[in-house]
Amino acid sequence: MFSRLSNLLIWSVTLFLASNSMGSLSVEEAVQKRIKMFKSSQTNIKELSKFIRSGDINASSYLVDFHVRWSEEMLLVFPAGSEASTSNGSDASSDIWRDTTGFKKQVAQYNLSSIALREALKSKNIIEINETFEGLVESCKSCHKQFRN
Numbered sequence: 001m002f003s004r005l006s007n008l009l010i011w012s013v014t015l016f017l018a019s020n021s022m023g024s025l026s027v028e029e030a031v032q033k034r035i036k037m038f039k040s041s042q043t044n045i046k047e048l049s050k051f052i053r054s055g056d057i058n059a060s061s062y063l064v065d066f067h068v069r070w071s072e073e074m075l076l077v078f079p080a081g082s083e084a085s086t087s088n089g090s091d092a093s094s095d096i097w098r099d100t101t102g103f104k105k106q107v108a109q110y111n112l113s114s115i116a117l118r119e120a121l122k123s124k125n126i127i128e129i130n131e132t133f134e135g136l137v138e139s140c141k142s143c144h145k146q147f148r149n
Contacts, residue, residue: 071111
């Protein structure tokens, strides 16, 4: 139980940090913020999977809120000039800026998948929860396949 509470505390801090002034970041700050957020997202997905498998709906609901919020703010950390380079540590493909419409559609799908999972968790229907979780994971993989180096 303590482990779950500490995990939730970590995610609340991450969510708080993610929400602080993303819109006013320099290019370098945006790159560093998105690297941090993608690492947090990856860790969160793993934890979310564990909580869903164990049937912990409350913890799962809390963690999925991270993805809803991140999907709403993600575009703010991809300013022009922040594509991958040898000096910034970013994996962002230049295709993000060549195909901004496609990238925005992928981010919108991530948002819809996150919201769908949040709604499925409210229903407590395990089949629906598992299907929508897989949809969320697939939306991440699809975007990374197209827009990540």
